[in-house]
Amino acid sequence: MNGSGSVESFILVINSGSSSLKFALYHSLNMHRQWSGQITGIATPHGLMELTDSHQRVHLCDEAIYRNQEDAALAIISWISNNHKFCEIAGIGYRIVQGGKYHRKPELITDALLSELAELIYLAPDHLPDELRLIRKFREEFPKTPHFACFDTFFHQDMPEHIKNYPLPEKFRNQGLVRYGFHGLSYEYVLQKLDKECSGIHQKKMIIAHLGIGSSMTSVSDCKGFDTTMGISPLGGMMMSTRSGDLDPGAILFILKNNDITVEELEVILSRQSGLKAISGIADLQEIIKYAGEDAKSKLALDMFCYQAVKSIGALAAGMGGLDMLIFTGGIGEHSSLIREQICTGLAFMGIRLDRSLNHQSNRIISHRDSGVNVRIIPTNEEWMIASHTKNLLQTQNLSCRKSQKKL
Ligand SMILES: Nc1ncnc2c1ncn2[C@@H]1O[C@H](COP(=O)(O)OP(=O)(O)O)[C@@H](O)[C@H]1O
Ligand SMILES: CC(=O)OP(=O)(O)O
Ligand SMILES: [Mg+2]
Known part of the structure; x- marks a missing residue:
């Protein structure tokens, strides 16, 4: 209850990624974030729940064992019922990585939607099963x-047709085998934020690099997603912590022909045993950076990651016919000056020049004043974007309720 005696109403956001479960509570009226938190180390002996209040003060940093996502969900539920007993949860919004051909726009979750999403697990096996389990809980x-x-x-x-389609027989395209792209909530948030801090973004050709455990990039023209590195699944595009990224289709055939493995085993290899981990033995780029000075495998993993980033930016810029702005986001993009520097050094041929000191300080703008491309850091906030969609859907739902009441 608030000071005036009325019940406070919140939107709860649940963002289940491949490596963590993030959550947040937003006031339904003014969209202020009251709490945010994350549970990491799920299914490991080192589970951790962290909670931060609206003033960015850390309130809780509790170690516990979370056997699975359900345990993590129960911890969030128990925290809400202990601390927000007298509050109303007006709506709950979830990040869903893949909704296939028929589900892209934010929508109300029904039993029918959950059954349809369960059929799409094979398109995002590292994300959808946990996301569905959480929703059920x-x-x-x-x-x-x-x-x-x-x-x-x-x-x-x-995305334009010539970018969206794979050059494969129509039969497969009709089954939904097209390029979808991911990290869209992050890109949408970054663009909204950019619109507030910079004028004329509709005229700008931009690339947003979301670099985290899962990494992708998108080119943006006229404020719309034009092309992106990921395709039908979050396995594609750049190499990632444990995901292979794009491969010659011959590589998949090679593995299948030379090894007695099932499709499910291949899935695990491509999603959990590849990427940085396959090259250096370490999945975490922050760790890899620590060892890169003396360990050749770590150095190789680091160089491969940055090279692929450079190549992706070059290709996306060429596809769009130029580049005015490059934006880094995601855990790596926001925090690693070394990765940003190595990537931008590889892009010097495009006129990109960083200001070393601004980059080191992780300033909002990190390009040199003589740079041909404006380079920025915008911390992402997928939770805010989910809360915003949830609020819009709650409003339209209320409106349609009122309309149908009127009819009666
Ligand atoms: N200072 C840093 N230098 C390099 N990598 C970092 C740094 N800080 C965070 N990271 C990396 O960011 C990644 C997590 O990114 P994040 O976007 O939060 O994850 P998720 O994809 O799960 O949402 C981890 O691989 C972590 O090592
Ligand atoms: C789509 C994707 O890769 O998501 P995440 O970064 O949460 O793994
Ligand atoms: Mg993420």
């Missing part, structure tokens, strides 16, 4: 609250 606990799905693919829905 929260629906059980909050049966009267509307729950909403916010898809990572929505942002990319306007």
Whole structure:
């Protein structure tokens, strides 16, 4: 309850990524973030729940064992019921990585939607199973609250036909084998933020590099997603912590022909045993950077990651016919000056020049004043974007309720 005695109303956001479970509580009226938190180390002996208040003060940093996502969900539910007993949860919004051909726009979660998403698990096996488990758990606990799905693919829905399609027989395209693109909630947030800090973004050709455990890049023209590095699944594009990224299709055939493995085993190899981990033995880029001075494998992994980033930016810029602005986001993009420097050094031929000191300080703008391309850092906030979609859907739902009441 607030000071005036009325019940406070919140939007709860659940963002389940490949490596963590992030959550946040936003006031439904003014969209202020009251709490944010994350649970990491799920299914390891080193589970950790962290909670931060609206003033960025850390309130909780509790070690515990979370056997699975359900355990993590229960911890969030118990924290809400202990600390927000007298509050209303007006709606719950979830990040859903892949909704296939028919689900891109944010929408109300129904039993039918959950069944359809369960059929798409093979397209995002590292994300969808946990996302679905979490939704089921929260629906059980909050049966009267509307729950909403916010898809990572929505942002990319306007990709032009010549970019969206794979050169494969029509039969497969009709089955939904097209390029979807991911990290869309992050890109949408970054663009909204950029619009507030910079004028005329509609005229700018931009690339946003979301570099984290999962990494992708997108080119943006006229404020719309034009092209992106990931395709039908979050396995594609650049190499990542444990994902291979794009491969010659011959490489997949090679593995299958030379090894007695099932498709499921191949899936695990491509998603959990490849990328940086396959090259250096370490999945975490921050760790790799520590060892790169003396360990050749770590140095190789680092160089491969940066080379692929340079190549992706070059290709995306060529596809768009130029580049005015490059934006770094995601855990690596926001925090690693070394990675940003190595990538931008490789792009000097395009007129990109960093200001070393601004880059070192992780300033908002990090390009040199003589740079041909403006280079920025914008910390992403997928949770805010999910809350914003949830609020919009709650409003339209209320409107349609009122309309149908009127009819009666
Ligand atoms: N200072 C840093 N230098 C290099 N990598 C960093 C740094 N800080 C965070 N990272 C990396 O960011 C990644 C996490 O990114 P994040 O976007 O938060 O993850 P997720 O993809 O799970 O949302 C980890 O690989 C971590 O090592
Ligand atoms: C789409 C994707 O790769 O997501 P994440 O970064 O959460 O793994
Ligand atoms: Mg992420």
